[in-house]
Amino acid sequence: MTVVGEFPTLPAVVTGFVRHARSIPIRHAFRHRVYQWLVDLDDLPRLPWYLRPFGGFDVRDHLGGDGPTIKAGVRRYLAEQGIEYDGRIVMLSNARVLGHVFDPITVFWCIDSPYVVAEVHNTYGERHTYLLTPDAHGNAETAKKFYVSPFNDVSGDYRLRFELDRSRVRVQVSLSRGHHTVFGASFEGVPRPATRRAVLAAAVRMPLMPQRVSALIRVHGLYLWARRLPVVKRKTRKTLRGRAARMIVDRVLDRVPVRAVYPDGSVRGGGGPDAPTLRIARPDAMFERLAHNPKIGLGEAYTAGDWTAADGTDLGELLTPFAAQLAQLVPHWMQRFRRLVEQRVPDRLRNTPNGARSNIRAHYDLSNALFAAFLDPGMSYSSAMFESAGQSLEDAQTRKVERILDLAGVRRGSQVLEIGIGWGTLAIAAARRGAHVTGITLSSEQLTLARERVADAGLSDRVDLRLQDYRAVTGSYDVIVSVEMIEAVGEEFWPEYFGTLDRLLAPGGSVALQAILMDHDRMLATRNSYSWIQKYIFPGGLIPSRTAIDETLARHTKLVVQADHRFGPDYAETLRRWRRQFTANWPVIRAQGFDESFRRTWEFYLAYSEAGFASGYLDVGQLLLRRSGPRPVSGRTPDGRSG
Numbered sequence: 080m081t082v083v084g085e086f087p088t089l090p091a092v093v094t095g096f097v098r099h100a101r102s103i104p105i106r107h108a109f110r111h112r113v114y115q116w117l118v119d120l121d122d123l124p125r126l127p128w129y130l131r132p133f134g135g136f137d138v139r140d141h142l143g144g145d146g147p148t149i150k151a152g153v154r155r156y157l158a159e160q161g162i163e164y165d166g167r168i169v170m171l172s173n174a175r176v177l178g179h180v181f182d183p184i185t186v187f188w189c190i191d192s193p194y195v196v197a198e199v200h201n202t203y204g205e206r207h208t209y210l211l212t213p214d215a216h217g218n219a220e221t222a223k224k225f226y227v228s229p230f231n232d233v234s235g236d237y238r239l240r241f242e243l244d245r246s247r248v249r250v251q252v253s254l255s256r257g258h259h260t261v262f263g264a265s266f267e268g269v270p271r272p273a274t275r276r277a278v279l280a281a282a283v284r285m286p287l288m289p290q291r292v293s294a295l296i297r298v299h300g301l302y303l304w305a306r307r308l309p310v311v312k313r314k315t316r317k318t319l320r321g322r323a324a325r326m327i328v329d330r331v332l333d334r335v336p337v338r339a340v341y342p343d344g345s346v347r348g349g350g351g352p353d354a355p356t357l358r359i360a361r362p363d364a365m366f367e368r369l370a371h372n373p374k375i376g377l378g379e380a381y382t383a384g385d386w387t388a389a390d391g392t393d394l395g396e397l398l399t400p401f402a403a404q405l406a407q408l409v410p411h412w413m414q415r416f417r418r419l420v421e422q423r424v425p426d427r428l429r430n431t432p433n434g435a436r437s438n439i440r441a442h443y444d445l446s447n448a449l450f451a452a453f454l455d456p457g458m459s460y461s462s463a464m465f466e467s468a469g470q471s472l473e474d475a476q477t478r479k480v481e482r483i484l485d486l487a488g489v490r491r492g493s494q495v496l497e498i499g500i501g502w503g504t505l506a507i508a509a510a511r512r513g514a515h516v517t518g519i520t521l522s523s524e525q526l527t528l529a530r531e532r533v534a535d536a537g538l539s540d541r542v543d544l545r546l547q548d549y550r551a552v553t554g555s556y557d558v559i560v561s562v563e564m565i566e567a568v569g570e571e572f573w574p575e576y577f578g579t580l581d582r583l584l585a586p587g588g589s590v591a592l593q594a595i596l597m598d599h600d601r602m603l604a605t606r607n608s609y610s611w612i613q614k615y616i617f618p619g620g621l622i623p624s625r626t627a628i629d630e631t632l633a634r635h636t637k638l639v640v641q642a643d644h645r646f647g648p649d650y651a652e653t654l655r656r657w658r659r660q661f662t663a664n665w666p667v668i669r670a671q672g673f674d675e676s677f678r679r680t681w682e683f684y685l686a687y688s689e690a691g692f693a694s695g696y697l698d699v700g701q702l703l704l705r706r707s708g709p710r711p712v713s714g715r716t717p718d719g720r721s722g
Contacts, residue, residue: 087245087270089169090124091117092277095248095268099299102260105308111295114281114288117248117270120150120168120187124273133282134273135175141185141198142208153187153196159342160210160358161390166191171248173289176282181293183264186250188243195219195241201227202296207361209237217241220675222384223254224361230303232311233364233383235261236675245270255674320370321363328369335400340389355397356389378611381683382676394682395655398690424609428619430569432548436521438619439567443522447502452668453660458502458528461563461593462650462699472656475649479593480508486642486703487558487591489514496556496583498549499564503529503542509560510541517556519547550575555585562593563699565628566620570606573623574635580704581636590638590704595650597697599624616684622697632704642703647692650699654689661685 093115100108116134118124126134142152150168157164167190173182187196195211207225219239226233235256242249248270253263271277285291304310329347332339338348338356348354359365365385368376380386388394428438454460455473463475464482484505489495491513497506500518502525509516510533520526526546533542559580568576580590602624613620625643632638661668665678691697 088272089119090273091270093268093270099264101262181289224384321366324366324370355392361385375611382679394686395689399693402690403694439521444524452664457504463653495558498561503532510538516542518544559590573631592702599626638704645700647698651692658685
């Protein structure tokens with residue numbers, strides 16, 4: 080932890096003001112004069128007998144309260160997070176006054192490390208600890224994980240700022256949801272050596288400080304309640320379903336080669352000491368989420384910070400063993416009850432023309448700059464095709480594009496339709512071959528940038544890009560290409576989608592699809608249930624199986640699959656590189672207005688998807704469709720298994 084300027088003399092009494100400003104849904108602000116203590120945990124204050132009632136520090140007040148010293152409690156907490164630390168720790172806190180203490184937030188600066196530990200207390204006698212890594216300016220972010228106020232639930236993100244030097248101590252906290260700041264609070268004061276005179280003066284000018292803080296919190300709470308600020312109902316007890324969820328999860332963990340560490344130090348899992356390790360920070364909250372909806376709760380728990388990958392454990396590697404055994408983790412007798420806990424896909428996500436437009440824009444219109452921050456320079460948002468382990472992502476994406484154009488037979492003079500243009504990379508590559516390309520998308524953000532890229536390439540005379548639904552396209556095309564767009568069609572509309580391909584394809588023409596695929600049995604088991612990916616990433620999405628594609632083609636078209644090339648491991652590597660870039664460029668992404676909750680959501684999405692491909696649960700293939708010719712002879716069964 081970097082200290083700005085000269086270090087203050089400790090112990091110190093820090094006299095200043097606490098400020099609080101609520102902005103939504105009711106505006107309310109206040110300021111109160113307070114004092115706190117700044118102490119070195121290796122050298123706590125030793126006051127004369129007549130001042131001890133006004134400046135006491137008790138191990139019971141911090142970090143579980145069951146260690147020999149407060150510092151031992153901080154060290155134990157850090158060790159639970161995988162951090163061994165025995166350096167200097169400085170604490171900013173209220174002291175006990177006449178046997179009572181209340182401290183909304185206690186801050187522990189780990190001076191010889193990048194870490195700050197913040198312990199939040201509520202008026203119910205509960206507390207929660209956050210491990211933070213502030214930047215060079217003292218700024219840090221974390222998802223909210225703890226019920227503090229009756230007017231706020233456990234959602235949103237904290238943004239914090241810590242400053243510590245000889246002339247000033249400042250701690251700032253704001254809570255945001257999406258792009259809205261709900262409230263901001265701060266303490267700022269001047270540290271002065273805790274001489275007998277300074278301690279006595281603070282106690283006289285601001286008597287019974289902890290008692291005053293507790294009382295003022297309640298006074299302002301009553302004021303907001305009187306103004307009809309809604310009170311959030313709080314879950315105070317573990318439910319039977321939550322207990323059952325924990326039993327199931329523990330059994331699952333014991334069958335998977337990973338380790339799970341609980342806050343009390345207990346360990347579950349079938350992995351050894353070097354196995355990927357997850358740390359469960361808030362087990363009760365996590366199991367309640369899983370009990371409410373197993374398919375959505377795990378991702379929500381990660382976003383909320385209920386669990387995380389331990390230091391030194393890659394999130395994708397942690398999730399891969401679970402994905403590899405997904406079909407076997409839950410006993411067959413228990414799977415019969417999945418309909419009782421799984422939520423069905425909402426009707427509003429149906430991919431009607433209006434619904435598809437809304438679903439696509441929910442993901443692809445987030446920000447072109449967001450995608451540019453983690454994709455390759457060509458802006459390809461689909462699996463690359465690697466020739467070697469050391470190949471760059473850009474070259475592997477170019478190889479993918481050129482292969483699918485070769486597969487479709489795109490050449491000079493070809494009339495090409497691309498369904499789902501992305502940011503124009505494939506359309507530009509086809510036009511450079513001398514083809515005339517019509518491209519469609521439902522994303523206005525993508526369309527704007529794709530048109531700019533086509534113009535910059537000097538190919539506007541060969542490329543016509545439109546904001547259009549595939550169902551509205553007319554004409555006849557020698558080649559139809561669509562890269563990872565079928566996942567956004569939806570089972571209900573597969574007949575119409577493939578029927579449209581058949582209708583638009585000129586005699587003797589070819590259709591080349593790049594599609595994410597899954598086994599047919601898995602698709603049938605999950606197609607009607609609402610998943611985390613559908614809720615937070617791709618609304619309306621459904622991954623098909625090769626069997627489903629073949630059956631739809633046979634019933635509704637004259638098309639057949641004549642070639643099927645799979646490269647699922649390449650998608651795992653693609654996602655791994657995207658996630659690495661996303662993490663490295665997070666400061667750039669954050670500057671566009673995306674918050675910590677978004678970061679954790681997308682971090683989980685990229686790792687979760689990577690695990691699916693790395694384990695073989697998911698696959699990706701380039702398929703060639705034509706109206707006539709022999710049935711597939713690709714060396715695979717219709718479901719893509721090796722034959």
